[in-house]
Amino acid sequence: MGLYPFETIEKKWQNVWREKRAFKTDDEKGNKKMYILEMFPYPSGNLHMGHVRNYTIGDVVARYYRMKSYNVLHPMGWDAFGMPAENAAIKYGVHPYEWTIKNIENMKRQLNSLGISYDWDREVATCFPDYYKWNQWLFLQFYKKGLVYKKKSKVNWCPQCKTVLANEQAEEGRCWRCKSEVELKELEQWFFRITNYAEELSKDLDILDGWPQKVKVMQRNWIGLSEGVMIKFKLSEKVDGYKDDFIEVFTTRADTLGGATFLVVSAEHPIVKSILENKNNDELKEFIKEYERERIQNRFTVGVTEKKGVALGIQVINPLTNEKIQVYASNYVLMGYGTGAVMGVPAHDSRDFEFAKEKNLPIRYVIRPEGNGFYEEDKAYEEEGIVINSPHISGLKSSDAKKKIVEMFQKDQMASFSKQIRLRDWLISRQRYWGTPIPVVYCEKCGIVPLGEEDLPVILPTNVEFTGTGGSPLANIDEFVKTKCPICGSDARRETDTMDTFVDSSWYYLRFCDPKNNDEPFSVEKAKFWMSVDQYIGGVEHAVLHLLYSRFFVKVLRDLGFLNIDEPFSNLLTQGMVLKDGEKMSKSKGNIVDPEEIISTYGADTARLFILFAAPPEKDLEWSDQGVEGAHRFLARIWKLFNENLERIKNVEASVEEDLTEDEVNIYKKLNKTLLKASNDIENKFHFNTSIAALMEFTNEFSYSLRNEKIRPKLIKKIFETFTIILSVFAPHISEEIWSRMGHTDLVCFQNWPEVDPDYLEDDICTIAIQVNGKLRDKIMVEKDLEEEAIEDKVLSSLRVKKFIEGKQILKKIYVKNKIFNIVVK
Incomplete structure (x- = not known):
């Protein structure tokens, strides 16, 4: 296919760029900055077409803004800790460090063969002490601020391998290595208090105008911030071993209280434990076992398909109707949200409706649509409306009924307004080797002792053996485990858990601002100049955890005085997948296209051009020879x-x-x-x-x-x-x-990006003045017949305009066709 000598040309210019350090970023070069960042990869060994698409998209943007005279930061590094390296050590007998470094070298070579314009002087790898030292330093800052704690938590446990498993290692409820059935076991674990920031993390999604709506929805749902009412349902009889005489529920629909015909609690609710300890209930015991098996298989699943439950043999009293209603333990109520108990209102909640049908429980409609609307009696009506069939509140609108419920019962402390979140604190403990050591020691005299900053880094030892028998190999290295207490000098032992690798990726974009700094994770002044990232690019699979944790880190670092921003990424592009024959490329499907083969046959420019031309970046791309x-x-x-x-x-x-x-x-x-x-x-x-x-x-x-x-x-x-x-x-x-x-x-x-010559524009082109509150802020040239919606997209994407509308409320937009677009803000 040698229609032009791409092999010679591409090697030649890659060498020239490297010799001239063509893409080196100068911190001192002007104030007009542009920080372009693609999510850094795990060094698995080889680039795939998803990587090629991601990095080529970012490269186009970086090259363009350099030509527009921006000071561009476009770095690359490696998310180098993690489970695959440890698995490779067990499988192939190669040390995780060697495996990782070899893979980094290969992937770096592949990236250079694509002509990606990275500033390699800023390269970081999270497995090196000069990076993970600052993971440990940040851990200590979070600890001082009260954002780190240790408590018992249920984890996936393999009884055969005698080790904790990550969710990815518990494949359909079985250990990935020995195939034993996984159990849930309570162990002491380290947590970050991300829930302290839950409300801000949820509300600040509103200011992220440059993020895809679907990503913001996913984050908002994951955080699960809800405003509602706490209501106490009194027990009709005391339950032995249970400390209260009521079960408290959280609901966002207090207006439907009259329709509560049963109550459902999580299988982990304290009242369930009390009943199991004091009564012989074989059906309940079997249900709990099945529930735990399901939990292992669906750790990240918010909903469940089949609603199952068992009657606890107790009743509570509906405070509005004074009726006695049955209490059930069910798999569709989570202990981690609200109080772990919900009132069952089958007429107005589809999950409760399904459960009520299964158990033949009463279904009572207590909300009708406003006006002349009606509800269907064979399914749940979940909208708000006018209350019916409910003592004291019938005839009220839903919004008024919610307030009335609290007014009626708050005197006896039976109801109160409340906010709840679904988000749980971030469990960062990993019982694995290839990760950042947690900078804590245990002393019999002083208890848990965080190390001093002067003791960092705690170096991850290299003399480890991977026997495949389970547990972290760190626990078997005496010279690592045995140490002295920094407070009293007595014998102490080091923490052998390592940090979740999401910690590494939650702040790496800050290290890129100042990667050679040996005295601090980053210079406050350099971060002030470069942050936030102007354009972040990566897969939608990271839409929740990685992005959420990064946002959390920025807010904490802001509160600690290291940053002056609220959010890490101003604009986010989640590129679509690369498909072949309608399916995602994967080894198991045998539909992988090797980027190196394409580059050697057609050249890097061809690979880049095709992957950019075949589909818009946010859409899935179907591979085509x-x-x-x-x-x-x-x-x-x-x-x-x-x-x-x-x-x-x-x-x-x-x-x-x-x-x-x-x-x-x-x-x-x-x-x-x-x-x-x-x-x-x-x-x-x-x-x-x-x-x-x-x-x-x-x-x-x-x-x-x-x-x-x-x-x-x-x-x-x-x-x-x-x-x-x-x-x-x-x-x-x-x-x-x-x-x-x-x-x-x-x-x-x-070269500078060329300016459009206004004297030589076709008749279908016009110039539109963009105003903010009547003041000229930018001009754009567009096709005259462009739809107003498309014009608005271009206006709101203008970087000059964004400076004047960021964080402000847009009151209205006024468009004078082909002349002026005025944005009114306050």
Whole structure:
């Protein structure tokens, strides 16, 4: 497929970029900064097409903003701790460090072969002490602030291997290694108090205008912040061993209290334990066992498919109706949310409806729609409305009934307004080797003792043996475990748990601001300049945990005085998956496409161009061999077109003459339209596919004009120069070669992005003034027939405009077609 000499060209320019350190970031270079970051990878050994897509998207954006005279930070590093390295040690007998370093070297080589413009001087790897020292330092700062604690928690436990398993290791409730059935076991674990920030984490999603709505919804649901009412249901008879004479529930629908015909508690509720300890209930015992098996299999599942439950043989009194209602233990109520008990209102909750049908329990409708609406009696009506069939509150609107319930019962402390969250504190303990040692020792005299900052880093020892018999190998290394108490000097033992690797990735973007700092995790001044990340790019699979933990870290560091921002990532792009034959690429499906094979056969520029052209970044991309060949043919065509005209332009100066012919005016207008299209697409929605399509369309018209010799050499050179600069962000290697062959001694990646020439715009282009509260803040050029919604997207994506509307409430938007777009804020 050697239609142009891509092998020679690509190696040549990769060497030049490396020798010239072309993409090195200078902290001192101007105040107009742009921090572009793709989620750093786990060094698994080989890049896959998802990686190629992710990093190429980021590279286009980084190259573009460098040309727009921004000071660009575009770093790369490695999320290098984690379970796969330990698994490899057990399976292949290779040390996790060796396995990890070898994989890093290979993946770095692959990234360079793609021509990604990283500042490798800022490279970090989380498995090195100069990085994980600061994990430990941050742990200590969190500890001092009261955000770290240790308590018993249920974990996945393999009785055969005698070790704790991560959720990923408990495959369908069985140990991944020995296939034994996994149990839930209570162990002492370390936690971060992320729940202290739950309300802020939920509410601040509203200010993240540059995030996809679906990601914000996922985070909001995970946090599960709810405002509602606590209601106490008195027990009809005392339950031995249970400390209260009531069961308290949390509900967001106190207006439906009259329809509560049963009560449901979690299998882990204290009253269930009391009943098991004092009564022989075989059915309940069996249910608890089954519940625990389900919990292991569905640790991250919010809902359950089949609603199961067992009557506890006790009753409570509905405080509104004074009726005695049955109490059940069920699998659809979680102890971690609210009080671990809910009132069963089957007429107005679909889960309760399903459960009531199964148990043949009463279903009483107590809400009807407002106006002339009606509800169907064969399913739950879950909307608010007017209360019916309820003593004291019938006839009230739902919102008023909720307040009335609290007024009626708060005197006797039977009801109160409350906020609840679904989010649990972050369990950071891992009973594994390949991770950051937790900087704590245990002393018989002093108890739990955090180390001093001067004692950091606690080095992860390398002399470990992986026997496959379970447990962390750290516990078997006496010289690591045995130490002295920093307070009293007595014998002490080190913590052998290591930190969850999500800790590493929760602040790495801050280390990139100042990666060589040996005195602190990052300079406050450098973080103040670079943060927040202007554009973050990564897979939607990290939409909840990684992003949530990173947001938590920033808020804590802000409160500790190290940052002056509230959020780490201003704008987020979650790219779609790369599919083949309609399915995600995977080894098990045998549909993997190897990036190295594509690069060796067609070249890196072809791989980049195809993956950017095949679909918009946020959409899934279907792999196509024909599409790859098409991208290669397009580059070969450009190469041929340039070389056919090289002699005509080699020794002339690029310029636009005043006396252009009609043909020259037309092609120069087309060039300006293509430039405008690429600029708008890159800055606004990253629709690289339409930018590349515009380049292809222009190439067709330019080729026709050149064949007919209707354009003079000076304009031809001007067009080739502008076209090559645009192409360079997508296909940088061939662009550098063409730029060099035109006689330029400097690199194309060092050029300024061309300005659209307003004297040569096609009739369908107009300039719109963007105002904020009536003051001009920016101007954009757009197609005249563009829909108002698309205009609004471009306006709100303007970086200049964002500075004036960030954190403010938009009251209204006023659009005067093709002239002015005014945003009114307060």
